[in-house]
Amino acid sequence: MVYKFRVILDNEEDIFRDIAILSNDTLEDLHNAIVQSFDFDGLEVASFYTCDDTWNQEDEIPMFDVGDIPGEQRVMSDYVLSDILDTENTKIIYVYDFINMWTFLVELAAVEDVVAGAIYPETLFTHGIMPEESGEKNFMADEDQESYNEFEDDLDEDDLDMFGGEEGYEDYGFEENWN
Template sequence: MIYKFRVILDAEEDVFRDIAIQEEDTLEDLHNAIVNAFGFDGMEIASFYTCDENWTQEDEIPLFDTGDEPGEQKTMADYPLNSILTEESTKIIYVYDFLNMWTFFVELGAIEEPETGVSYPDLLFSHGIMPLSAPDKNFEAAEGEDMYSDFDDDYDDEDLDMFDNDNFEDLGFDESNWN
């Protein structure tokens, strides 16, 4: 079967691409199709995120294994599209280039029979011109939430005592070696 996606840039202007791809292709194949459809060079890190019907971000699926142990974390190449997306679960989020945060909403619009003579993935439709830079993101907490609450700790003046010169004497640091 063929999955037909609409990939929408998270921006005020309407910029989207419709892509058809085989259901057994992987998220990495979809990543490559998106990179090509939007004209990126493909040299940046990217991730997909599972999400709910309201586009609330859930689990990350990175392009590369970023775990402490090699093979510890599954990557895009480990997930066939039909293992993540179904008629009931149609939405994922795609982020390309974590310095610029190009963010896309990816929605499965149709599951159809393959067309004879068509090579997949296939760019079906292109609308809008990509901006020169990624749209600005407004990172705010949801209403009633304190976005810094996870970072609260028992910080006090004693936390700064690591900068006292006495603490470095035991480490064999000799200031006379510095110019």
């Protein structure tokens, strides 16, 4: 089977790509198709994130095993697309380049038969031009949560001094020049 995805850049402008890929390809194959279709150089780290129907981020699926025990963490190449995405579970989030945080909403739009002679993955449609920089992300608290700025007025310099203000290092049982 062929999965057809719409990959939308999380941006104010409408920028997306439609990609067809085999259902038995991996998330790593989808990552490579996204990188190529958006003209990235492919040198940055990326991750997929499972999500619910309203795009709330859940579990990370990284490119590389960064866990404490080698081989314990599953990575993109361990996930076949049809094992995690189907007509019921159609959404996944993709983040490329953790410095710039290019964030994409990836949605399975169709499941179709393989077309004889077609080469997959394939970029089917392109809309919009990538901006030079990713959009500014708003990491604000929900409306019912208080933000850091609301507490800022209550703090003095001693609250922000990691070494306890005037006392210095003495209270920590080691000297300033410990190494």
